[in-house]
Amino acid sequence: MDAKKSFCEVNDLTDAAEALRAIRHQIHRHPELAYEEVETGALVAQKLREWGYEVTTGVGKTGVVGTLKAGDGKRSIGIRADMDALPIVEETGLPYASQHPGKMHACGHDGHTTMLLGAAQYLANTRRFSGTVHLYFQPAEEHGVNSGARAMIEDGLFERFPCDAVFGMHNHPGMPPGTFLFRDGPFMSAGDKVFITIKGVGGHAARPHLTVDPVVAAASVVMALQTVVARNIDPTEPAVVTVGVLQAGTANNVISNSAKLELSVRSFSPAVREKLRQRITELVHDQAKSYGASAEIEYIMGYPVVVNSERETEFAIQVAQELVGPDKVVPHTGLLMGSEDFAYMLQQRPGCFLRLGNGEGEDGCMVHNPGYDFNDKNLPIGAAYWARLVERFLEP
Structure with a gap:
């Protein structure tokens, strides 16, 4: 990396933190189950269009893809965020708790979607990259079978919106917010x-x-x-x-x-x-x-098993170390017995699925729990990470 070049820093997203919280809380209030993400998808599409993205809806039923091009670069990158909620009765007591009984964002997909939206706005405003960015807002990760990733792929995702590498992120209770976890090769079961x-x-x-x-x-x-x-x-x-x-x-x-x-x-x-x-x-x-x-x-x-490719994982680790410092990056974390349909995307393209600490102790409630909530401290951090990853991957 050229030391003279400037890439996105967490501080660049600080002013956007309050707006990102508002978006996340809006999505949290209105959770939608697999293939029901109509309202969430409409919000995503509206924001992307406002920021100048070419938007395609209905990909894999309720998926949304935003495309942004800058410069004359030939490379392209795909970044995925999941949008669906779970059939759980929320017990957080939060002022922005679910308004739909029996439905809840108990896995942090509201945060995943918001972080990618934060990066989308920043990239549209700065355009310090050369190439094509495809943002995949995916439905139905929690479906278990006939999942959203598979549906988007079968709907021609990588033919219609091709990328040289694909990346995804999930929050990770039990680790401090702002801590990134990686593992190349087999990662999730x-x-x-x-x-x-x-x-x-x-x-x-x-x-x-x-x-x-x-x-x-x-x-x-x-x-x-x-x-x-x-x-x-x-x-x-x-x-x-x-x-x-x-x-x-x-x-x-x-x-x-x-x-x-x-x-x-x-x-x-x-x-x-x-x-x-x-x-x-x-x-x-x-x-x-x-x-x-x-x-x-x-x-x-x-x-299937989530299998991260070596080169893309090493690159993703480097970006995280640049952004938050080596002390907040775990380059080779342990195997995780949870499953994730991003595995289907990694079967089609090289890439990396990473984790971002969601909090410890009382702040580290396990996902799929009625008391869980995504940690808003991560919104500017995750958004800055995606923005910097794009800038570095599509460096002019």
């Missing part, structure tokens, strides 16, 4: 879902010998599943099998006809992912059969 129905023969609780109790079979399945990782997967390979749902019966004197289980399965390698699928399927069928019951299994392969 593949996430699969398993829906199981154990079918038995219901009857009176006083005559269990005349029934086939699916609850007992389901309980055995739950315990047996605890051995899948411990006794089938190499201990050096990260993997998780969690039973998140176990439902059966409606009364204490009735043995139900069926029991339902839902699993979350996480892994980092294709071989481990397939081994988990094989062993879970075999084990569930065999356990149910051993109790005289049967099992139906719907095994859904969800988001």
Whole structure:
């Protein structure tokens, strides 16, 4: 980097912090679930048009893409922010809490969208780059299957709005705000879902010998599943099998006809992912059969592993170190067992998915929690990071 050249600093976004908070709080008040981001998308499109972007709506159903060109540079960059909320009842008690019962921005997508909007305005005002910027405002990251990233890609995202590299960011509770976390190679796990129905023969609780109790079979399945990782997967390979749902019966004197289980399965390698699928399927069928019951299994392969490319990750790390200093950058953080549909974009283009600390202690409430809130301290920091990343990537 030429030391004489000037790139975006956090202080350049300080004056915009209050306006960014207002935007973020507006989005937070009006959360929209996957593929329902009509109001959010309209706000994004309006702001981008005001700032001089070429705007395309309806990409991947409710996605929005803003395009800005400057100079005669031939390179292009894509930056993605997710817009959707979660089906959670908010319990923050904040003055800008959700006005839509049962819907909440409990993962910080309101902050992600606002940070990218902050960068968009700054870049439009300064235009200290040469090339093309595509801002991908994505729907339905929380959908789990048929996600927004996949929908935008299938709608021709990278053919219509091509980029040489793509970048994305997520907040990270448990680390101080303004702290950037990176990891090249595999970073976040593949996430699969398993829906199981154990079918038995219901009857009176006083005559269990005349029934086939699916609850007992389901309980055995739950315990047996605890051995899948411990006794089938190499201990050096990260993997998780969690039973998140176990439902059966409606009364204490009735043995139900069926029991339902839902699993979350996480892994980092294709071989481990397939081994988990094989062993879970075999084990569930065999356990149910051993109790005289049967099992139906719907095994859904969800988001793939997030794999950051080495060169783009090193570049992203360098930009963060320039912006906030090496002390606030973790260049090789640990693996994360959460999943993220940005993985689909990284399968199409080289790039980097990074994390930004959202706070510690009381300020570090875990995502997907009814008490969570995005940390507004990060708005100018994240916006400045995206702006500087663009300026450095498309340096004249």
